[in-house]
Amino acid sequence: MYAPSAYNFFSLDQQNADTSSWSFEGEPLAHLSNRSGSIIETMQMISGFITYTPVSYQPIYDSVIEGSEADSLEAASIKVKDITGERIMFAGGDDLMRNSSQMGEDIY
Incomplete structure (x- = not known):
């Protein structure tokens, strides 16, 4: 597992739709809603896209x-x-996508 996550999150489908990133047998899995997050953080990320600066x-x-x-x-x-079975997980300490290092610890 690379860049592990402890949760299923909302989809990054560019439409900001509050849908799950994952499904099982054609049905979306429960997910954390993008509507639960900070609008300020969202606006800062969007400004990064507009100004072509690195985005986290x-x-x-x-x-x-x-x-x-x-x-x-x-x-x-x-x-x-x-x-069941063996698992191996890799997580970066400076992950700009999500706090995968902490989530890796949380899921074990």
């Missing part, structure tokens, strides 16, 4: 986790403990 999604994902209710966090959590 991590502040948005962090704000979505912080803004989500406990039942949403539980429903959207990835149940790694239910996986």
